[in-house]
Amino acid sequence: MRMVIKGNGAVAHAVRLARPQVISAYPITPQTSIIEGIASMVAEGKIDARFIKVESEHSALAGCIAAESAGARTFTATSAQGLALMHEVIHWAAGARLPIVLANVNRAMAPGWSIWTDQTDSLSQRDTGWMQVYCQSAQEVVDSVIQAYKVSERVLLPTMVILDAFFLSHTYEDVEVPEPGLVDGFLPPLDLPQKMDLEHPAALGNLVFPDRYMEFRRKMDLAHQVALGVWDEVGREWGELTGRPYGLVEQYRMDDAELVLVTAATTASTARVVIDALRDEGVAAGLLRLRVFRPFPADLIRTILADRKKVVILDRNCSFGHHGIFHQEIKSALYELPAGQQPEMHGVIAGLGGRDVTVEDLRGMLMGVWEGRITKPVTWWNVLEAKGAETGAVAMG
Amino acid sequence: MSAAETVFKPGSYKTDLKPVWCPGCGDFGVLNALYRAMAKLQLEPWNTVVISGIGCSSRLPGYVATYGFNSVHGRALTLATGTKLARPETTVIAVGGDGDGMAIGGNHLMHACRRNLDVTYILMDNEIYGLTKGQTAPTTPTGDKTKSSFWGNPEPAVDPVELAIATGATFVARGFSGDMKMLTELIQRGIEHHGFSFINVLSPCVTWRGEAQYGIIKEKLHKVPEDHDVTSREAAMRFTREKDVVTEGVLYEVQQPTIGDQIKAIREKAQGGKPAPDTKEILKTFYPAI
Ligand SMILES: Cc1ncc(C[n+]2csc(CCOP(=O)(O)OP(=O)(O)O)c2C)c(N)n1
Ligand code: SF4
Numbered sequence: 001m002r003m004v005i006k007g008n009g010a011v012a013h014a015v016r017l018a019r020p021q022v023i024s025a026y027p028i029t030p031q032t033s034i035i036e037g038i039a040s041m042v043a044e045g046k047i048d049a050r051f052i053k054v055e056s057e058h059s060a061l062a063g064c065i066a067a068e069s070a071g072a073r074t075f076t077a078t079s080a081q082g083l084a085l086m087h088e089v090i091h092w093a094a095g096a097r098l099p100i101v102l103a104n105v106n107r108a109m110a111p112g113w114s115i116w117t118d119q120t121d122s123l124s125q126r127d128t129g130w131m132q133v134y135c136q137s138a139q140e141v142v143d144s145v146i147q148a149y150k151v152s153e154r155v156l157l158p159t160m161v162i163l164d165a166f167f168l169s170h171t172y173e174d175v176e177v178p179e180p181g182l183v184d185g186f187l188p189p190l191d192l193p194q195k196m197d198l199e200h201p202a203a204l205g206n207l208v209f210p211d212r213y214m215e216f217r218r219k220m221d222l223a224h225q226v227a228l229g230v231w232d233e234v235g236r237e238w239g240e241l242t243g244r245p246y247g248l249v250e251q252y253r254m255d256d257a258e259l260v261l262v263t264a265a266t267t268a269s270t271a272r273v274v275i276d277a278l279r280d281e282g283v284a285a286g287l288l289r290l291r292v293f294r295p296f297p298a299d300l301i302r303t304i305l306a307d308r309k310k311v312v313i314l315d316r317n318c319s320f321g322h323h324g325i326f327h328q329e330i331k332s333a334l335y336e337l338p339a340g341q342q343p344e345m346h347g348v349i350a351g352l353g354g355r356d357v358t359v360e361d362l363r364g365m366l367m368g369v370w371e372g373r374i375t376k377p378v379t380w381w382n383v384l385e386a387k388g389a390e391t392g393a394v395a396m397g
Numbered sequence: 398m399s400a401a402e403t404v405f406k407p408g409s410y411k412t413d414l415k416p417v418w419c420p421g422c423g424d425f426g427v428l429n430a431l432y433r434a435m436a437k438l439q440l441e442p443w444n445t446v447v448i449s450g451i452g453c454s455s456r457l458p459g460y461v462a463t464y465g466f467n468s469v470h471g472r473a474l475t476l477a478t479g480t481k482l483a484r485p486e487t488t489v490i491a492v493g494g495d496g497d498g499m500a501i502g503g504n505h506l507m508h509a510c511r512r513n514l515d516v517t518y519i520l521m522d523n524e525i526y527g528l529t530k531g532q533t534a535p536t537t538p539t540g541d542k543t544k545s546s547f548w549g550n551p552e553p554a555v556d557p558v559e560l561a562i563a564t565g566a567t568f569v570a571r572g573f574s575g576d577m578k579m580l581t582e583l584i585q586r587g588i589e590h591h592g593f594s595f596i597n598v599l600s601p602c603v604t605w606r607g608e609a610q611y612g613i614i615k616e617k618l619h620k621v622p623e624d625h626d627v628t629s630r631e632a633a634m635r636f637t638r639e640k641d642v643v644t645e646g647v648l649y650e651v652q653q654p655t656i657g658d659q660i661k662a663i664r665e666k667a668q669g670g671k672p673a674p675d676t677k678e679i680l681k682t683f684y685p686a687i
Contacts, residue, residue, distance in 0.1 A: 027529040043547030055500035
């Protein structure tokens with residue numbers, strides 16, 4: 001059915017279609033309307049789930065962990081401070097191999113307080129063992145949440161489906177929301193191989209001695225490797241059912257591209273406009289959009305970026321003391337290329353705390369690199385440099 | 398005029414920031430009562446810290462010309478604890494909403510109470526999450542319809558006053574943002590009290606609970622009886638979980654050593670009356686060359 005809904009509404013509808021049995025959450029801007037949408041659907045009997053608004057995000061995810069351990073399909077949603085507060089149990093969900101799906105609306109971390117978009121919140125959870133999918137449209141949000149349940153339940157790892165604050169969470173779009181029957185055929189009911197079960201009593205959460213701990217971790221890493229193939233397969237299967245196939249990454253005008261912009265989320269939509277304009281002006285530009293970020297499709301990205309002339313990696317995040325996080329990851333993936341095939345790489349940090357990344361900004365970075373005006377490995381885009389930046393004695397102001 | 402000669406009026410504590418609260422929000426009343434209580438006590442702004450969590454109510458420190466800290470959701474009392482330990486001579490006032498203090502930060506209240514931390518905590522209780530637009534709080538009455546409870550809130554509510562008395566606060570009061578005179582007095586006495594002062598202020602959220610809240614509270618409101626024994630925990634408990642009436646006033650007040658007093662006593666004992674040792678002298682016993 002076609003509907004005009006927001007990114008947050010898209011999450012709520014996808015969750016309805018995935019038929020979770022337990023939903024637990026705590027409100028936080030700009031996530032709140034996801035949970036309110038779900039609460040209304042539960043109240044109207046459109047979702048047959050037990051919904052509880054608990055006293056903190058830590059409790060919200062802990063609730064999902066317990067419910068999922070008992071064999072129920074679960075869902076929660078959060079943003080920024082809430083995701084950070086969950087951190088302890090985020091590790092738990094992955095370590096316990098529970099296929100929970102969580103929607104995170106990317107929001108910048110405090111201080112200073114901000115409610116606007118920035119990827120540092122979700123990327124700070126990069127090493128927890130969760131899978132991460134970055135979405136660029138409300139349509140992709142609907143499709144990715146449903147796919148996330150399927151992939152998660154196949155490989156027994158949780159997934160974070162991620163959408164930009166306001167640019168996506170609160171923007172209305174025309175979306176094809178699949179019929180329940182279609183999703184029921186695609187996503188069978190959850191059947192965990194191991195769960196709390198009166199017939200087969202077991203204790204959860206035991207101490208693991210050094211002679212076994214590594215083996216559990218090794219299995220998690222192997223599951224991530226398997227998951228790469230599963231995301232690919234599930235994305236294709238979804239395409240056959242709906243006409244909307246998905247891959248691990250998305251390529252736009254990449255066939256003969258010599259100048260490539262790599263980015264994720266809604267900035268990619270703006271980027272397509274710029275790529276088209278540059279193409280019209282005779283610059284062979286292309287876009288590589290990161291979608292599935294964990295597991296990281298390093299081999300695929302290496303193949304795609306080999307032999308390109310120049311690559312600009314746009315990060316709406318920063319690992320302070322080093323580079324933008326996508327930049328680091330791509331650099332390390334390309335390290336294995338022979339020198340002759342290595343593109344020239346430039347990282348750009350832009351749009352933190354919701355600062356708009358406009359067509360002009362993207363054109364400026366791409367052409368700056370293409371024409372050799374930007375030579376530094378990392379550029380903070382459009383930032384007021386404070387006095388003393390060179391010496392590190394930077395004052396706020 | 399030197400600092401010592403300054404006379405503070407309620408207006409002296411105003412900042413240039415204009416409150417962003419909705420017209421009619423109960424939090425205006427709390428802010429004004431706080432200004433007045435501070436002026437009565439002639440609190441020096443440079444020796445006063447106002448600390449909050451996150452929420453509409455937690456914006457308050459920005460409107461008070463003292464040191465201020467608009468911290469993270471639920472953690473006002475943890476920051477107040479650190480501030481008081483580092484600077485015991487300062488007056489520390491913690492403020493925040495009922496979601497902040499009873500939900501996400503709920504456990505901190507118990508520890509501030511049992512430690513008898515010398516801080517005044519003003520809970521601006523509107524029985525709802527205001528900032529995130531109207532979801533049930535732990536203080537929302539059972540059965541009330543909110544943005545997160547279409548069929549009515551299925552959970553019983555907590556009475557913050559009961560919790561504070563039960564876990565060891567040494568000054569516990571209930572006020573109403575619509576009764577400025579009484580609220581000013583309660584805040585003044587709370588700050589004067591040596592120990593943990595908990596003031597639960599009924600502060601209506603007109604936007605998400607409706608303007609009718611003022612009338613509903615006023616109708617039930619009555620002052621604590623004059624013969625009430627404030628030193629009796631049992632007597633104080635009678636004014637908790639009230640349904641048809643709401644009792645305002647000081648419900649409980651006793652004198653007990655604070656955590657600051659206890660730590661000071663331990664330090665004195667450990668030092669055996671001697672002055673604090675000089676670290677350089679101690680180091681010399683290990684490395685005579687230093
Ligand atoms: C860790 C975390 N979770 C959620 C939020 C979102 N949030 C901000 S204020 C608030 C509740 C506000 O209610 P209350 O504390 O009662 O204060 P009021 O706005 O009613 O004054 C919530 C859930 C947050 N800032 N941080
Ligand atoms: S939403 Fe409610 S609590 Fe927040 S400022 Fe408005 S009236 Fe006050």
